[in-house]
Structures are given as C-alpha cells and as structure tokens.
Amino acid sequence: MSDYRGYEGKSLEFLKHNKIKVGDTVKITTNSDNVATIMPRYEHGDDQHIVVKFKSGYNVGLEINNIKKIEYISSIDTNQTKEPSTAKPKPQLPKILLLSTGGTIASKIDYRTGSVTPALSAHDLYAIVPELDEIANVDAEVLFSEYSENLTPEHWKKTAEKLDSYSDSDYRGVIVAHGTDTMQYTAAFLSFALAGFPIPIVLVGSQRSSDRPSSDAASNLIAAAKFIVKSNTGGVFISMHNSESDDGIACHFGTRVRKNHTSKRNAFETIGAVPAFIVKQDEIIQNSKSRYFKQKQYTPKINVDTRAALVKYYPGYDPKLVRDLISHGYKAIIFEGTGLGHIGKNMYDVIKEAKESQIFLGMTSQCHDGRVNMAIYESGRDLLHLGITPLSDMISETALVKAMWALGNTKDGKIDRLMTENIASEYTE
C-alpha cells in the first residue's frame, strides 16, 4: 500500500514536497489553523485537493492553492489491525466450511477509490458475525476476491473442483460467499457439475456491504449456517432476504432463482414458485418437498465449454448476428424467445444453417415466468420442425450455463438428451 494512496499530479507533488504522507496528522493553515489527518484520495478526483479528516470526524477536500502552511505533527497507522479470532472450536457443534469468492458480502471500503471493494478475508467475515460461533465451527478459506461480474466459467470450474475436494469430509455443508450479480450462474453450474453432492452448498451474498450497520450480510450468513445445520437436505441453494425485513431469509433452489432487483435486499426470487425454504429466527419452513438432485449418487462432471451463447430475440433482430456465432464455432445457442417461445420468420434461414452445422438450439422465454410451449401457434410449430428444442420452464440463464456444462462433458457435442433431462430441479415437475 502506497503512502500516497490515490494522489497524483500536483497534490502528490505537494505532499511529497512537504514530506507529508497519508495517515499523518498535520497543522494546516488556510484562512484559519486546523489540526487534521491526511486521508487517501478518491481515485477519480482531481489533483488540486488533498483530503483531510478533522477531529470532528468530517472529511473535506482542501484546495492546495489555499493552503498557506502545513506542518507535520504525528503519524497514525491507517491499516486495520486484525483482531485475532477468539472463537475456540466447540466439539459438540457441527463443522461448516466457508469459501469466499468476493463480492459485497466480503468487501470493505477502499479509500483509494472511495468505493467498496472485495478484500475482506473469510476469516474477517467470521469475526464480523460472531453469532456463527453458536451455530457451528466454521473454517474459512479464501478462493478468490472478485466482484461477481468479473467471475468467469473458469472460476466456476475452480470453485466446483474445490468443493469436490471436500465431498468426502466431515463438513456438514459449505457456504460460498459470492457477489450477487452472477450468483445464479455459479449456483447453476455447481448444480450440474456436482450433481448428487452429499452435503448442502449454500451461496450467500449481500446487497448492503458489511461495513454498514444495516448490512444484510450477517443475517444472510447466519441463516445459511442454520439451514445447513438444521435442514439435512442436499442441493445447491442461494440464501438471501425474503422481504425488506430482516426476519425471514429465503433459501432458493440454485437453478430456479434470478436476481430481479438491482438493489433491494430481497432481490432474489424463485421463478414460478415460492422459495424452497424460509429460515426464520427459530424455525425453518419447508415449502418444497421435492429432492433437489434427481440422482442420488454423486457423479462430479466438472468441465465447461464456453462455446454456448444466449440470444435474446427482439423485433428487428439481425439474423447476421447468429451467423457470426456459427462462424465463430459456437456449439449451442439458447434463444430467449418471445411469449411461448417464438422468433420471427426472418430467422428461419439462419436456424437451418445452424442446424446444418450441428449446433444445439434451445428455446426459452424472455417472459419473466411460465413455460415454453411451441405447439400452440404456427410459428412455434415451424421452429420445432426446424429442430429447435423447447426447454419448458428452465430459466434462460440456467439453460445457458447447462449448455456450457453439457458441451464440456460430452464428446460429440450431442447435448439434446442432457439438456432435456431434469438433473438439479432446473425443470419444475
């Protein structure tokens, strides 16, 4: 970490010239004398100001041109000192593994950019939520420290491999701390790659960073731990708020869930049903009786082939775009069609071309909820005839991830059977 975090140009020169560093307490003379501490600069700020914190706790930017005098008084260490975890293992409690991949739930303020960045270790997270100590013995491990928009299928694979290494362990379940933006994609991949996994995997995120008193991180984490310890059910789940209130946390089936709001705590919704489980303060309500994994035996298939694309059809869609996919060697295209699963007549030729190139073509709907049915209207029947596979009520994002997974684990690229088979509750019955 630099002594001049965020400073550049004139303000950096000013600090260096006066031999003042971030964290130093100084006497600054402008129109009046003030004692203040130099703070890191917001990364995209100009180079005309230095940021200081007054004794009252307020930060302000002082224009260097207005500073008549600056005198060093003392230094403090702005690096956070880590407090050692005081939790001792309690032999009577079950063990849970907490894997951290990043995201808001595992983030803290970065004074370089002035924004929230993923940096908190899983251990820190545990320190912030001491209640976990009463529920389970939690081991923490940092896998990545990435916002979820930066996660790729390679990360999914690494996560699955890590989890696979714990398939035969004494953990009662695994919590995966994850950014919320792409949490549903990771959940879907883990569901297919680790079908039949013997212990529950619960992805947890937060919509309000853990540095705020109102953060949802702690309650989501606590609920995930309670769920693992009390529910005795296998599967991949996403555990997030069920409403604006802190009193009920939903555990959604990992293949049936979507982030439906940009900012609310209860952004995640199970599509077409109520959440499988609701974790309350003292009880767990079970709404779904069906098994998550359709096969009992654990058969990991942890490969991925990213040559699958998700195409949202809209009026005016240019068929050339699909032609580009064909020429780039794509092996599967999942359409998000209109209504019951339609795309316009202008697409028919390119569909034929794709089919000739042995590309899997699956149909989902861009409607928020409901099942694809291509037998109702003429255009649907035309598309069926052209060889498009209807994917019933599988969520389009889940279908995309499933196609990547299926391509990665099939030698001849023939994924029709895998795509229509219900593996991890991606289809409702």
Place this chain on the structure above:
Amino acid sequence: MSDIEIDKIGLKVGLEIHQQLATNKKLFCSCSPMESEDYPVKFFRRLRLAKSELGKYDPAAVFESSKSKLISYSANPQSSCLVEYDDEPPHSLDNDAKATSLIIASALHSDIFSEIHVMRKIVIDGSNTSGFQRTMLVANGGYIEVEQKKIGVQSICLEEDAAKLLKDTENVREYSLDRLGTPLVEIALDPVEGTPSDVKKIALTLGRLLRVTRRVTRGIGSIRQDVNVSVSGGGIVEVKGVQQLDQLEGVIMYEARRQHGLQLIAEKLKKIQFDDLTKENTLDVTSFFGNSKSKVIQKSLKDGATIKALKIKNFDGMFGYEPYQGIRLGKELGQQVRFFGIGGIFHSDELPNYGIEKEEVEQLRKMLKTEEIDGFLIIAGSKDKIEFAIDAVINRIKDAKNGVPAETRAATPAGETVFLRPRPGASRMYPETDIPPITISNSELEFAKNNIPKPWDSAISEIQTKYNLNKQLSEQLFDSDYLDLFESICTNKANNPNFVASILCSTITNLERRGLDATLLKPEHIARSFELLSEGKITKESLEMIYESIMSVKIKSVEEFIEKHSSSMSEDELGQFLDDLIKSNLSIIKKQGNHSSSVLMGMAMKSLRGKVSGEKINKLLEMKISKILEE
C-alpha cells in the same frame, strides 16, 4: 443548600442549531417530506455495529448496540421510497439544498470548502434505516453579530434529518419514515461565556437570519437547538432536542447546577478510597429477595429478572449527597441503567424504603460484608442486560471522581436533562462511498454571495411598508410560523392585512397558551377560513371558534364547522315550521292517512336540508300527523 452563583463557575455554552430547509424534497431523493396518517409499508430491521475507517468502534454506537432492539419502520410511498428504506443507494445531492447551505454559509461569513465529502455518521438507535446519518461539512469559521458582538461560527453542515420515533417499548422501537432524509443545516457556534438569556438572544438572532433567507421551514420541529454546556474544569455535555427557545434558558440553568453539583460531589469523592471497585464486588441476590415484600422487587422477579448487589467501599452517604436540589449521584446512576431497559437502582442511602425492610438491609450488608461506612447498590434486570448495566454503573461511579463526564443528554419538557449516551468521537464517521466528493464551483459561490439575504431589520421594515403594519406586529409576524401564509392570504387583497396578522399572531397564540394543540391547525385550514370570510360566508367572530374547534379535535375541517353551525334551527322553530306545513296540507293528510307523511317529508326537506337532520324531521312529522289523525 444555597443556589448557584452562575457567574462564578466558568459556564460556557455553545449553540448548535438544526434547521430544516424548505426545498420540499429529501436531500438524496425527490420524495417530499410530508406527515402521513397511514402507513401501508411496514418492515423490520436489526442494526449491527460497524467499524470506522480507522478500524475503531464508536463509544456511542457500542453503547446503543448493547441495547439491541428490533426496529419497526412504517412508511408511506408519498413521502419515502427505496432510498429511505435503505433498499437503494442514495441519488445525487439535491442542488437546492446545496445552494441554500451555501447562501447560509455566505451570510455567516464562513469559509466554504471547495470539495465536500459526504460522511456517514453512525447512529444505530434505528432513527436512520441505514444505521448512519449522511452529513457533510460545508464550511468552517465565520461569525454572526449579536448586539454589536461577533459570535464565532465553528462549522456549517448539511445533513439528513432522522426518522420520527413513534413508539419505544422494551424490545421493539417504531419509527415513521416521513421525515427521514429531509435536508437540515446544522450550525455550530463557538462556546460563549454569559448568562442563559444572552444565549437565548444569540439563538433568536441566528434563527432570524435563517428565516430571512425564506428558504427554511417554519413550524414546530423545523428548528431544533442543541446546546453544549460546560463549567470550568468539566467535560462538555451536549444537550439534544431543545424544541423551543423558551426552554433554552431553563435547560442551561439546570445543566449549570448539575455540572457544578457533580464537581462538588467529586471533591468529596476525592477524599475517599473506592478505586478497587470491580465487577467482583457484585453478588447475585436473586434468591435472597425471593420472599421480599417490596412490590418493585416482586414485579422484577415475576418478569424473570436477576437481582445483583454491588458493594462500594467507603461510599456511605455519597449516593444521596445533594449539593443542589435534585442533583445527586444516585440519580445519575439511575439514568444510566434506565437506558438498558432497567427501571432503576436502589442505593444504600435510600434504604430501607420501597418495601425493602430494615432486617433485609442488615442481612444484605452482612452478605456483602460491608462496614457502616460502605455503600451498596441493588440492580434488577434481565440476564442479558444486567451485565451491561453493572459495567455502566461501575464506570460511572469511577468517573464521578473526575466531576462532569462528557456525554450526550436529552432535554426534557420540564426543562431538565437526562442521560442519553456517551459522547461520540471521530470514529463515528466514515465516508459515504455511494456518493463521490462534491465540488463547489465558482459560479455556485458567486450565486450564494449574490443571494445573501438582507438584514433582518430591513426585512421587517419591508413588511411594515408593504402591508401597512406597525413595527411590533411585523416583528411578531416574522418570528411566527405564519409569515408565508400571511403573504399568501394577503395577495388577493380581500382581507385587511392588519386583521390577518393579528389573528395569526395573537388569536392562535392565545389558543395555544390555553393548552390547545396548534399542530392540528394546518395552513390549509387558516387559508380556507380567510377565503370564506372574504366571501362573506362566515363572520370575523367565527374565526376564533373555528380554530378552537380544530385545535381541540372537535372538528377536522372548516366546512365541518359551517355545516354544524348553519344547522342551528331551534326545536321551537322546527315545531312551528312543521305545524304550518301540516295546516296547509290537511286535505292530503285526511285523504292518505299515515302515508301522507312521506309526501310532507319531501316538502319539509326542500326547505330544511342541511339545517336539521332528516331523521329528526321525520320522527317529529310522523308524531304530529298521527296526533291529527287520532283527533
């Protein structure tokens, strides 16, 4: 016990004024602050401690978190959105509020910062859904002139108002979100030496300066004074929530007595030895009190409380020592524990009492192994709270040696103050990362300078000339909550300004002095009543009656008053009217018998509608007809 000599204790008072801005928008979203009566949205939250950027916990926040309550929020979508629910990041800073804060800073000759950083001030009592209040330091320094003396300005901040507390029970605290996020300007003045009435003058002058801008809200709750009071050698005590200027002097006097009293107590404590006071001096006496006849004790036991006794060496007489009336260490300790939801404490200087008998006290002394010169305390409370309370009490007793602890207190309506929480430090603040720093441009500074309001006296003489009012009435009007309303009522020239002003300034104030609730009388009511007056639909005399009825919850609208009072047909008049009606329709009655009543009813209603209830007319009419038929 002699009373305090106010000029000899080094009394210093710093004013801090919070003024709502009349932007009609929240500071970080475009919802308009308005009071609601129903709340279709309800949700529950729990707040947790968070560390500041320096990795420290704030003492005030730690204190609040130790009380950990479930918070219930009620909201109306007309006055709040996801931003207030803490379910959406704040939108950008409202430009009108920014401009107003810059105008006020310019009027106070303050140095405006060219780059403003929005901060989060941790407040976890639930009054902010996020667990922090957004606040920004806009300017430093400057002064205000009060009677040819310059009073220094420390700082000017722009911040969000808090949610309104609806109800506070042991485990749940309820707030409404109508007011949350309303822009406030906070002005802190340098502490001054002087009498409480000098301080009041300063507050009045500053309040006037703000109102001259015509950009601030008027009315109850729209301006709030906090005062920082200290006596020489003592910590600074921040007293929050002085709603009205009249309360200010009383609160300062009370604090002066309390603080100097605490110093007198400290002098006594310095002479005795009790430094080894720790939690080990406590004894669980729950079972000992099992058969106590004290009702207070029995009630606590019934609620499942644990009772603990704490021994303090050489402390006999120290809890009850009263240097000024009502100022005792025992009272201070009672206030400390009350904030953990614990009713209070019993101390050895007041026992036997409250149903605790002499024998019990003697036995207790034996169990605690106390000598006569030792003191003890009894605290009862639930298991999860009592430990916090005992820690707080021990710390407070140790601190008593140092005189006045720096803390935050709340003003009571009776003009006293009660302990609220420890004084927060710098670790209470960290940057609001959802909003980038805000640059103040030269054109904004220029605009602010050009819009510095004219001095208060010229504002008064302007009103005087424009409406032909005398000076006193103009001043009263300006200091009242009704200036804007006055001007809008007088725009159409239908009412005499002198009459309007005197109704607004004296009639309503008189009703308020009689104990009626002025908050029930809304500007719409007043405006409507003058409208009806100018249309000749009501008399001048009825204005007071209307306001009185509204302020005493008898009616809800001006129309309701008119309806009630135009229906004043006496019983005799009604009887006469119906008799006349029957007389001229005898033939119909004879022909149709009892059925004729409906025909006559129709005729009667034509003239009596709105004056007498139909039910009443019908009853009387039927009676009169059957009487005729019997004859």
